[in-house]
Amino acid sequence: MTGPRVRMAPSPTGFFHVGSARTALFNWLFARQNDGFFILRIEDTDAARNLDDAREGIVTAMAWLGLDFDAGPFLQSELWAEHVASAEALYANGYLYACDCTREQIDERIKGNAKPGYDGFCRDRHVVRSEVTVLRFRVPDEGVTIVPDIVRGDVSFPHDSYEDFIVVRSNGGVLYPLANMVDDRSDAITHIIRGEDLLPTTPKQVMMWEALNHCPEVAFVPHPLYAHLPMLVNEQRKKLSKRKDPVAVESYRDQGYLSSAFVNYLALLGWSPRGDEEIVSRETLVAQFRLEDVSHSPAFFDVKKLTHMNGEYIRALSLDAFIETATPWVAPWSNEWRPSDRAVPWSREQFDVALFAQVAHLVQERVATMGEIPAMVSFFFLDDVPYDDATFDKIIRNDPAAQTLLRSAIERFATVTWTTDVLHEATLALGEPLGMALRKSQAPIRCAVTGTSVGPPLFESMELLGREKVLQRLRDALVRAGA
RNA sequence: GGUCCCAUCGUCUAGUGGCCUAGGACAUCACCCUCUCAAGGUGGAGGCACGGGUUCGAAUCCCGUUGGGACUGCCA
Structure with a gap:
């Protein structure tokens, strides 16, 4: 296996974010096209957010999208010892130093400063480590760190715009930038494909990666290449918000979007297939996808267009396939899976499978999502006509x-x-x-x-x-x- | 505020110095089809943010302006 090694590292929230789905898809396309290796790793470092169901939710969503992974899902928390070992190596080699400043003290000290952030007060104080000290990374005063990015080219960040950031909490916990990067090292990741929001923190990871490579007790790992994907935004051109925007992949599935249509649409956000045809097979996606071709600007997640595409996919189904696909929405009791929070207007006794099979072709070309079917055919099964x-x-x-x-x-x-x-x-x-x-x-x-x-x-x-x-x-x- | 990213129809995009009178898709409008609604067909309107360069020639290269966004936590 000489192909690239990529990974998808979602954090365990209550649902699978469409942005994560797009990132997962691009990772998957890249891996599959290049005979690579795709790893699923769940970033559960923050104990407060750790949810038991989250792993299952992520795996289920990935399966629905048809994105198979070659290893995982691994939990980042399981690699805790390695994170600590790496932090200790950095500390032992002078890349990290202890700091006992409180937030209040720092704020007080930097109040008038032009440059916000920590002022390096403890850099050379040789503070003794204790349960109130954090470990900070000694950011070089001068120079720049360059992030090699396939999508944007080399991006250069001046060191003086970074404070000596915290790497290890006072309670000993290793923070995301290091933990995430250590995992990438142990998984020998060659291409880090993720959202553009991570771009500003990437120099921290690059600096620490290089530092680790200079620690004699740590094995050398070649630096990966990055590919920062453009943000998915809402109508206000803001990053998709999990609070205000409809971002749960599960809810699209429940509304009756087909995973094939969903994947096709996702692929069009920041990338486009050759030629004028936008409805393309998964095979075409795998064949044509290029990280180099990914666009640089944010993309609006347009449900209207998604819905239109979904309608096209529904109409392209054979009648039998349509009937089978529709079953969870018209006869939820007969399936293992059914859309959550979706009651059907008729009872099990009122529903007539044979009649639905005869009715199906009348609605197949009229719906854009499977969820629209019940309202359209309810008069066939209800004893009382649902008058408007x-x-x-x-x-x-x-x-x-x-x-x-x-x-x-x-x-x-x-x-x-x-x-x-x-x-x-x-x-x-x-x-x-x-x-x-x-x-x-x-x-x-x-x-x-x-x-x-x-x-x-x-x-x-x-x-x-x-x-x-x-x-x-x-x-x-x-x-x-x-x- | 600082750092970084970005800038083609309302939206997603094609475009990599001459094939551009800027192409496609969604949305939108009109017409056709038609038992309603869809679907389908045909057609229309709609865009290179602005200003300077470079060049015989710029949507394409450079600089600046403006605008938008991301990040700036002992979250990830």
Whole structure:
């Protein structure tokens, strides 16, 4: 295995962030294309945030996205001893020094300073380590650190813009920049592909990586290359916020976005396939993806476009595949997995699998997400028609002509041959004496039968629903209208 | 404030000095199709932030301005 070694290192929050998903995807594409090795590592160093379910959530989301990893998931906390050993090596070789300043003391001291941040007060005080001292990294006073970045080229950071940052907490805990970097060393990571928000802290890691390579007791590890991906932003052009923006991958899955469409859309954020076609297979993604081609500017996560693409993917499904895919949304009780927090409007007894199979083709081309299906077909399964009151008033209650048409429809439909075509012709004929074109005459019937003015083709729906139910609904509508 | 990143239609992007009268996609508008709604088809409107250079020639290279963003924790 001579290919690159990459890793995805999400922190365990309650859900999988779309930004993490995009980062994971780009790592995965890079690894798969180059016969590389992809590692999943969960950054659970901060004990307060450590959640037991988080690991399972991340693994589940990765599986849904179809991003398989070659090793892991590892927990960063399990490598605690190595982090400490690396910190001790840095300390022993003079790269770290102890500091017993409190936040208050520092703030007081630097109040008037032009440059914010720690002032290096303890650099040469040889403070004795204790449970109140932290370990700080001695940042060179002059010079720059260069971050080699595949996306942006070499980025140079002046040392004097960095304070002597804390590496080890007073309680002995090793902070993220070191822990994360030590893990990358032990995993022999060759390419660090992550969000641009990490770019400013990268020089710290580069400095410490180099320092470690200079420690005689530490094995030399060649420096990795970086690829900082452009941020995913909201409409306000701010970094996607987990509080204000819809960023949970799980919620997109629950709403009925297909993972294939989701992945395809994610790939388009900061990258684009060759040619004019944006809907491309996973294989094409793997074949064409280039880190060098990743764009430099932030990308807005546009749900509208995602939704459109999802509709295209749904329509491209075979009818059988569509029915199978739809099952969790229409018959959640029959599946292992079902969308969370999604109640179906009908009961298990009311639902009719065979009928749904016949209805499916009518809705397949009308929905953009699987979650839209129930509302569109509920009138097939519900005993009481789910009337939309405003529509009912407008189309039937306040329209005497519509009521007249309904009466004649009841009479006519009682004897007519029960097929789509005949129903179509009959409705056309019913409207003529009233001076109603078909688009006008079908409206009250549609409203009476389906409860609303929009939906699947009416006459096919009526055929599938059956004569008895249709006639009953027509009569009920008149009663409801008080006519 | 400091450091760094970024800048093509409203949005995602193609474009790597002449193929650009700037291409595609989403959104939007119009028309067609049509039993509603979609889908589909056709067409339209819409962009190189600004100012200087470099060059025979700049969306493309350089500088500056402006604008946006990220980071700046004993979080990750």
